[in-house]
Amino acid sequence: MKTPRLHELLPILGVLACQASDGSSGGTETAGSTGAASETAGEPTGGTANPPTTGTSDTGETGGDTGEAPTGPYARCGAGIVDSVSGEIDAARYEQVAEDWSKEAVSCRLGPTWAELHDGDAANDASEVWGPTGQTCGGGYLTDGIPVQAGVCPEGGGCYGSVSGQAIYVPSAGVGAATPGVDRIQTHAWEQGAISSHPKLLDSPEPYVTRPEYDPASLGQPIAVARSERNWTNDGVAIFAGGAVGTGGTATSGSVGAYYQFPPHLRPSAVAITSNNEFVLVTLWNTAEVRGELAVLSVRAPTPDAHSWWYHGLFNAGGVRELKFLGTVPLPFATPTSIAAVTTHGWTNPNDANGKSMRNVAFTGPHKDTMVDTCFTAEAQMSDPANQQPISAFADGGWLQHLVARKGYALVASQWEDKVAFVDLAPLLDYFHSMYFGSEASCGETLSQFVWDKTQPGDQVLPQAPADVWPFTFDLAPESARPTVAAVFDVPGPRAVRVGLDKSQAIYGPTNGVDVWKAYAAGDDGVLHVFTPGRLMASWFEVGKGEQATGEPAAVATGQICQHPTSLVMHRGLVADHSTFLDIVPEKVDDKTQEIHGMNDGVIVVCRGERALQHVVAWKDAVEVYEEIRDSRMNDPVAVWYSDRADVRTVADFDGRKLLSYRFGWVKIEDWKDGGCGPQGANYGPGEDGTGDHEFSGELAVAGWPFHVSVANVN
Template sequence: MKRWPGILAALSFLPSAFGQAANGKIDRAAALRELRDFSPSGMSRRLGPDYAAYPRAGQEKFPEVWMVPAQQGPGGRIWQVGGPWTKSAGDYSSTQGQVLFVPDAGAFPVDRVTIIEWAHGCFAEAPLPPWHGGFRPEPASEKWRKAAPGGNVGMPIAMARGMGYWANNGLAVFSSGLVAAAGTVTARGLEPTLQLPAGKIPTAISITNKSEFALITLHDPGKRTGQVAVLSMQTNGKKTGFVHEWQDDHAWSLPSVGLFTDLKLLGFVDLPGIEFPTGVCAVGNDLNHRLNGRDGNAGLLREYDLARQADRDVFAKGPNAGYGSTAGFAVVIGKYENKAAFLDLQPLFERIREMYFTTEENYRKTRNSGTDPRQWPFSFETDPSWRPPVVKVLDVPRPTAVIASLAGGAKARALIASEDGKVGIYTVGGLATKDPASADAVARAGEAQVGRNPVCLAYQKHAWDTFIAACRGDREIVWIRIGESEPRVVRRLRDARLLDPVFVESADTHGIEAPLITVADFKGRKILNYRYGPLVFATQGGARFGMGPDGKAEFECGGVLEFPGSPFCVSATNVN
């Protein structure tokens, strides 16, 4: 394994070095240099202090989590749990997605990776190169290069998928201003791209629950302000042949399974008090409502034709009235300014419902869609009424990561992590419901203490009240439960092979129960899988497997996949 040059190990990550002048004010020139530095050391500085940056009394001894041995099936395919291999594939399940990394010279900075796979009675718990469809580089990379200015996509900054539903495609944003879609082996969509206006510097991205809108944080050097770009995504099952999607040539920002066919920039929201935004999380208020078919069982979007008033009524006030979000919010953090801004997304969700699910007159307006600002979906300049307003800006010391509840309602919360390891829990009031949003309702209600520099916050799948933090400063992964009372830490993962955790994601599954996370190890130049709960072959006999050599351990390492560079983001989804 290649090792980082010694200079990186000695880098200082003191707060004063992160775009801060000696008097505590923002050093604009330094901040801009940092946001434009895509070298390994520059990207590491973005991520903040690592384990070596903090003084310690002595050398700490880390446990070594047991790694399940690999076995090999026909064709050389790897698996670890279950078996023996059977000729019948059974209820096939796999999870694939993209890994973003700071590349070595000559390497492209995005790969497509298989996170887990279950087939032929065998479960592959290790991250692996896909056996079909492309691996290194990401198969969409050629299309991205053709769309990028001068053929250079630049450095990937971040990638996101809708986290409240099946999201086949994600969007990656690059330093060149390119926004590009990527999917899986069976769900690539049309891999649309969009170029942000020249000069704007993207810093983060988030996508709402059911792939309706993407929010990208930016610095605008000309205006000397921070902004949020709002994108609408189109899906069209007629063009892609995807049976799970809307069969409509004009389906923009409808709740969907995220197989994108086009992207449109609606406009920008200025961020008062934040010139250099560093993170964002955008959510709706619908998580648990399934799509009901005409027969009352679980259905497919292709069953419905919104040209029919009866079908529009199904989504406005009928069995699928709860399928899409009616409200939502976004939280933007500014590490340079020590601020967090709360945006009300209800105007966006309300407008989509109004245009697609109500009258014939409104529906007909969606039939003239396209790239012109006056075509549907209308730009904010054409129709300012659906531009999301900023409801409140709060002081937050050195915010490093942000996440928010997907389900909405009175229990919805926002979580904002600070560099010192405190994770603040915030009430959001009407931002998460159809009630009016109130600045007074947005307030810090509690906090949990995790490891230092929690640079990433993630969802634990199927647990509305539990979140996961990747704590770079203490080389640990920490689970936080907010519950009904005081937030508390419920689990900590430390492993000797985990050198520099900077990102964590909980894996999608189908047909199995497999509580599993993927961690990006920046200086370790690898990603790792860890299982933290029993594996159950739910739809194929119900076999159950614990963790560790005796099945009784708290964690199990599923495997390691190395990269020609330093990974810092993972975005994956279930393969249909």
């Protein structure tokens, strides 16, 4: 049964509220522009920074227009919140849904199961995807307990690495201190000449979540975990039903965890982290005011030190030390359900900084003569000019300006109010840039972050820094620093969103070669909506060439995907060897090879209702599913994530209580005997003969019902 859709919203008020110290909003300011009101899906529509009118009911179980208890697959998690004609919000139902993250409610939020859509028939007649048996080996560490699927058995020591992170699930034993519903897992590993993409349990529960500072008694059910899809994020950032935001680690993050607790009336629903790990964004249901808000937390992540800056709100590799709550941004709907975010990428390897790592481009440190912490404006102040830079190097026109993002946005969806909103992050990014690099005086104010940190125990999770310690909260910062809502669009039942993270540099002209920046919203009806963010996003090469977009966000395409999607991730490595792919993206235009980019021009989608994993390409005005995977083992897929060191997809099977992994691309056997980690030249392809499209890599049983997976490279 489909939820009644909201066809009439209040006209746009353009109201943004000033932030109160407790995180609630008050006061007004004009919001970013939105289009005129429209009822056409994909057209810009009027929104409101305040929610639709609220109402009450005797039971808290009103059913939209009818007054009956909601029924159908969404009865427990959204049906009846919004009246489909008036747009009125049932306040009692709103609070009830915001607080309910039971196993039944989580399943409801994921949409209808195959059996619910097929009269209770749960049979799976898909064929079984072939997978290698592998060999059981001794002497290894990363491959201990799982089969080695390529190469020779490890002997211990030598070259190694893995991909690991967190799986989130509803614990079958119930949520508690011993069973918080977060485990640390591994999805790919190599050591010496051995490779395995079989999923492996590393720690249950996730060690960070058991720390006393995390107050496990009040965490509640974990909801989601976020990592950047563009840059390395060692620590995943998770949200919990009890209002907590906390990190889960990896073996190389070098951190002890970070934590923040929202007040009881602010209920988290989704989380994202910006491309360079500068900011964590959490969507909130404000049950006191019955409105949706977007919380902004600044990240300070000084480890791993070779790849991270130690400054709040600037590029880092996700070894999170601190999360600082800055405030909230009012959203144009009351019921945000999903979010994705992007900022212009900064450092990707030392070549981006003339061979220097992040720790070699410090712009603060002890003054050479006084030893007082200083923001460097001249070489004469520096004790180590070879590894330090003046703030002018990162200012506009400086040779390292590309390391600091100046453009970015968040795409926020409301499944229950049929809307997606673009939130412009440029005001926040510009404010941070001006504070660090605008002048010696403003940069000096940011040094308070280190003064405060030095007074805290180094082996404990940090408490919240005072508002007047950098970064300043929104009630102390200029109002111009607060992100703004830039555009709102109608999308029927948007279940999942994703945003383009990178694009090709090749420019072949206005009609071929390189496409626009893209953002994606997958509707419950199986329609994938593709937008362009316009002026909200640009790469540094576009800025340098004067080729950045100047228009407003706009719809560019729609296409059919599987029904009832639950999860989207960016495709990363698009494979142009399928006929349907080549139908819309020819290999060459005017004798020039097409420049498509997996982190902009394609997505991976999982659809619970169809038990399908699909690969989708979007190019110009066309959307095409060019590969689909069904497997007799994959009975209830609800989430998917990738491995960034091998072309592996890991799927959370909710009702099956397991994780399933599939490998699509080649993996390389490392030459560990002759030169350490150099390539040996031996590749291992998927399929029985090594030339297939994909193969099954293994499964991992979970002590509950999994619905979220997030992993990252671990060196």
